[in-house]
Amino acid sequence: WIRMHYVYPYPSVDDLIPLMAEGKILPYLDVPFQHASPRILKAMKRPANAENVLERVQKWRSICPDLTIRSTFITGFPGETEEDFEQLLQFLDQAQLDRVGAFAYSPVEGATANELADPVPDEVREERRARLMDFQEDISTQRLEAKIGREMTVLVDDIDEEGALARSPGDAPEIDGMVVIPDGDDLAPGDFVRVRITDCDVHDLYAERIEG
Structure with missing residues (x-):
C-alpha cells in the first residue's frame, strides 16, 4: 500500500486524485495546510487563500469520495490573534478533514519567524x-461514524489480546487509528482481509470479518 504524505496542495496533486479513484494509489493525502488565516499564511510564506483550498478539497472528494485527508496546523505563530485562530477553526468546520495534528509554535534557532513582531505567549499557544x-x-469522530456499516479491505499489522489490529486505506502507520478485529486471532501480520465496520471510538474502527 502506498500513501501520499506531506504533499503540498499544488495543482499537480490534482492529477493524482483520479488515480486514487481508480484504485492505483491509496485514497489518502497528508497535506500540511498549517493555517487558514491569510495574514498568518503570508507570514509563514505559504499560499494564502483558504477559499481556494476548500474548493480544491471539495473537488478532490467529488472525484474520489473515499479520499482520506490528513493535515497539520500550527497554533500561536507570531502575530496570531484570536480572530486568526477563529478563522482556522472555521476552516476546519468547512473542510471536514478526517485526521488532524496540531503543534503549538516553538521558536527554532535561526528561523526568520523568530524576528516577527507580536510573539504569542506560551500558555496561549498551547491553549x-x-x-x-x-x-x-468531534469532526474526526463523525467521519469515523460515517464508516459504520461499510465493507472494506484492511491490512493486518499485529495480533494482541483485543484480536487483530489492522489498518484501512485511510489509516497510516503510527499517526492514524487502527481497525480492531476481535474475531481475527487466527490472522497474521501482512494478511489482507475483508471486514464490515461495526463501531468506532474517537480514534479507531471496530470490525467483523466477512466470510468468503
Whole structure:
C-alpha cells in the first residue's frame, strides 16, 4: 500500500486524485495546510487563500469520495490573534478533514519567524492547540461514524489480546487509528482481509470479518 504524505496542495496533486479513484494509489493525502488565516499564511510564506483550498478539497472528494485527508496546523505563530485562530477553526468546520495534528509554535534557532513582531505567549499557544484538537475531535469522530456499516479491505499489522489490529486505506502507520478485529486471532501480520465496520471510538474502527 502506498500513501501520499506531506504533499503540498499544488495543482499537480490534482492529477493524482483520479488515480486514487481508480484504485492505483491509496485514497489518502497528508497535506500540511498549517493555517487558514491569510495574514498568518503570508507570514509563514505559504499560499494564502483558504477559499481556494476548500474548493480544491471539495473537488478532490467529488472525484474520489473515499479520499482520506490528513493535515497539520500550527497554533500561536507570531502575530496570531484570536480572530486568526477563529478563522482556522472555521476552516476546519468547512473542510471536514478526517485526521488532524496540531503543534503549538516553538521558536527554532535561526528561523526568520523568530524576528516577527507580536510573539504569542506560551500558555496561549498551547491553549489554542488544545482547543483546536478538541474542536477537530468531534469532526474526526463523525467521519469515523460515517464508516459504520461499510465493507472494506484492511491490512493486518499485529495480533494482541483485543484480536487483530489492522489498518484501512485511510489509516497510516503510527499517526492514524487502527481497525480492531476481535474475531481475527487466527490472522497474521501482512494478511489482507475483508471486514464490515461495526463501531468506532474517537480514534479507531471496530470490525467483523466477512466470510468468503
